[in-house]
Amino acid sequence: MFSSDRKIKKLGLNAQQGRIIKYIYEHQDEGLIQKDLADTFGRTTASITSMLKGLEKKGYIRREIPANNERQKNIYVEEKGVNLIETFDKVFMQIENEVTDCLTDEEKESFKNILIKINNNLK
Template sequence: MRETGRLVKRASLQLSRDLDQFAKPFDLTGTQMSILDFIFQAEKESYLQKDIEQEFHIQRSTATGILQGMEKKGLISRQISAQDARQRSVHLTSKGSQIALRCQDFFKEQEEAFSQNFSEDERRIFQKILNQMIKKEIKNVK
């Protein structure tokens, strides 16, 4: 497992570097780009800060700092949630949406490049393995 863990870590770092490199001309980080993409995909009408904390496995203080920076750059707006006054809902601005569209293109290109190197069965098995590793990680945290 030690070799597998090391390889997964190296692959993760490479993906993070690629995303950070893509985000740099926008004066953003890879994490900020990922958050824009997450909100842009909008499975829900609005997201609370705690949704972002859970999705990215980050602490409240970390999420607050990232979101404040994104708000200052005009990418998002944060408002008191209609459902819970203790929470803030996070919404993309038009500027944030435009950058998120570019981010979608980047992720699509990355996915296509990955798909060219592996068969459908190999990709399915790889995703299954990653999902099992993630579930184990979550179980260990709780």
């Protein structure tokens, strides 16, 4: 296990939760709803709902019912969640460095391009 993995576990969250908090933060001004997260992350709305309840309980996010549509809840990151994003970014960078440390710059670039190609193929 990478030392960075242990750091993520110490935060009481997993990598997926960290990515979701960051995504919410980056898109919260767009009226982000749970279905958007389910579509973006390829998860069921039920699993997203469960995850959001946990994040809300820990004080990382809040869900609000907008006045113009009482059937949905917009999602926002709380200050505690914003602070966590910076920590996750540092940990993810450490993981990337640990994984690619044995590669040359040229190999890192090739690896990155292959991952982008695979990701695009999965969409």
